[in-house]
Amino acid sequence: MAEFDYDLFVIGAGSGGVRAARTAAATGARVAIAEDRYLGGTCVNVGCVPKKLYSYAAHFHEAFEDSAGFGWQLAEAPRFDWATLRDNKIAEIKRLNGIYGRLLDNADVRLINGRARVVDAHTVEVDGESISAEKILVAVGGWPWVPDFPGREHVLDSNRVFDLDEFPKRFLVLGGGYIAVEFASIFNGLGSDAHLVYRGELFLRGFDHEVREFTRDEMAKKGVNLHFETTIEGIEKRDDGLAVTLTNGETLVVDTVLAATGRRPNLRGLGLDQLDIALNPDGTIKVNDRYETSVPSILALGDVTGGPELTPVALAEAMHMVQHHFTANPPGPLDYRNIATAVFCHPNIGTVGLSEEAARAEYEAVSIYTADFRPMKHTLSGSDERCLMKLVVDEASDRVLGAHMVGEEAGEVIQGIAIAVRAGLTKSDFDATVGIHPTGAEEFVTMRTPTRR
Ligand code: NDP
Numbered sequence: 001m002a003e004f005d006y007d008l009f010v011i012g013a014g015s016g017g018v019r020a021a022r023t024a025a026a027t028g029a030r031v032a033i034a035e036d037r038y039l040g041g042t043c044v045n046v047g048c049v050p051k052k053l054y055s056y057a058a059h060f061h062e063a064f065e066d067s068a069g070f071g072w073q074l075a076e077a078p079r080f081d082w083a084t085l086r087d088n089k090i091a092e093i094k095r096l097n098g099i100y101g102r103l104l105d106n107a108d109v110r111l112i113n114g115r116a117r118v119v120d121a122h123t124v125e126v127d128g129e130s131i132s133a134e135k136i137l138v139a140v141g142g143w144p145w146v147p148d149f150p151g152r153e154h155v156l157d158s159n160r161v162f163d164l165d166e167f168p169k170r171f172l173v174l175g176g177g178y179i180a181v182e183f184a185s186i187f188n189g190l191g192s193d194a195h196l197v198y199r200g201e202l203f204l205r206g207f208d209h210e211v212r213e214f215t216r217d218e219m220a221k222k223g224v225n226l227h228f229e230t231t232i233e234g235i236e237k238r239d240d241g242l243a244v245t246l247t248n249g250e251t252l253v254v255d256t257v258l259a260a261t262g263r264r265p266n267l268r269g270l271g272l273d274q275l276d277i278a279l280n281p282d283g284t285i286k287v288n289d290r291y292e293t294s295v296p297s298i299l300a301l302g303d304v305t306g307g308p309e310l311t312p313v314a315l316a317e318a319m320h321m322v323q324h325h326f327t328a329n330p331p332g333p334l335d336y337r338n339i340a341t342a343v344f345c346h347p348n349i350g351t352v353g354l355s356e357e358a359a360r361a362e363y364e365a366v367s368i369y370t371a372d373f374r375p376m377k378h379t380l381s382g383s384d385e386r387c388l389m390k391l392v393v394d395e396a397s398d399r400v401l402g403a404h405m406v407g408e409e410a411g412e413v414i415q416g417i418a419i420a421v422r423a424g425l426t427k428s429d430f431d432a433t434v435g436i437h438p439t440g441a442e443e444f445v446t447m448r449t450p451t452r453r
Pocket residue numbers: 147174175176177178179180182198199200204205231260261262263308309310341342343344
């Protein structure tokens with residue numbers, strides 16, 4: 001008889017947990033997974049998926065306006081119905097939850113609906129049931145964090161913003177990261193008077209500076225009200241809405257305030273403190289290349305470990321972890337360099353590799369190639385939206401160190417370019433690639449003269 005009830009017990013059925021459970025089960029491991037909320041975790045339920053659906057909805061606004069120059073006449077002014085979008089989104093997420101359940105079922109993974117607590121290095125407890133496992137995987141993700149200020153109770157976090165009863169005609173988001181710029185763009189596109197309040201000089205810290213400036217200008221052109229170098233001092237609920245006082249003295253009256261001020265590991269009640277599991281300084285779980293914590297039979301991956309908080313990273317980590325612990329061919333460490341990412345603000349940002357600033361800090365000499373242009377579509381649409389494309393090149397090796405884009409479908413374009421950057425291809429390889437005409441993306445293979453060195 002086996003020593004443990006399971007070979008792997010996964011806590012958290014989000015992107016990383018479900019992928020780990022299914023992949024481990026496919027190797028023949030006996031796997032159970034506990035989830036106390038919703039299948040699919042943040043990404044499926046209150047993150048990537050509903051956000052992208054809302055971003056699509058918001059883009060129609062411009063599409064209607066752009067269509068006139070191409071001869072389309074709308075019989076009446078388009079009207080947006082929030083309840084239709086929200087409820088269709090809810091139905092789609094329900095469908096995806098079902099798919100996740102079936103995937104686990106088909107993989108012979110036992111799903112337990114409940115919050116698991118780690119009791120010791122090989123035991124968890126869920127709803128009074130004690131279960132032993134050779135390995136326990138903590139994949140509980142993160143939880144939105146909201147700073148403290150008077151009136152904080154009036155603020156929504158990103159878990160709650162999707163299902164608002166009423167559409168906010170006046171919307172304010174606090175923060176300058178992914179979620180802040182995406183939701184400012186979404187509600188602006190859907191028709192809100194949208195405000196973004198960020199404490200720093202310019203949002204999207206860590207992204208290429210030129211990309212940040214370009215995005216700021218494009219978002220402002222689209223009507224997002226940007227308030228930099230200020231933050232929320234307090235919020236008062238009044239008859240006419242939420243009066244948000246900023247530290248710069250300004251007061252904005254809005255219907256909804258979203259705090260997009262980062263996420264923290266969701267470790268409460270998990271019992272890890274009893275086991276003295278080592279944490280990183282930011283409170284995330286410390287793991288080695290094999291995703292082992294300081295208690296080697298307890299593993300962790302995804303957002304809870306403090307790496308890039310991105311679904312594809314959690315998926316890659318899950319598959320890596322399974323190769324390490326459940327196959328005879330353990331791989332080398334996962335390569336975290338050159339992970340491409342997109343920010344679904346409007347226009348979208350797509351980026352891979354080093355920013356110009358990071359490249360200058362690391363390499364002796366870099367050449368910068370940029371194209372800043374009005375996309376062909378807007379010659380007839382009349383829109384003043386522009387597109388930015390940028391390559392960062394190491395002069396010594398000619399290698400493309402970074403590629404950045406702000407413009408329509410930037411994520412789709414950069415996903416392809418990411419393969420070339422990861423493969424270490426040179427600017428000469430880009431130049432030798434014949435473009436696809438007429439596209440915007442062809443600029444990536446036709447930029448010949450450096451903008452600066
Ligand atoms: P981020 O960490 O990206 O940004 C947090 C923002 O809040 C920063 O601008 C930060 O400012 C600001 N902030 C932090 N503390 C305070 C405070 N006390 N007062 C005022 N402002 C504060 O977090 P998000 O919540 O936007 O998103 C969480 C993560 O989810 C992202 O980092 C990303 O990895 C992931 N995500 C990915 C998406 C994608 O792939 N498209 C979409 C959405 C989320 P400062 O910069 O000055 O520190």
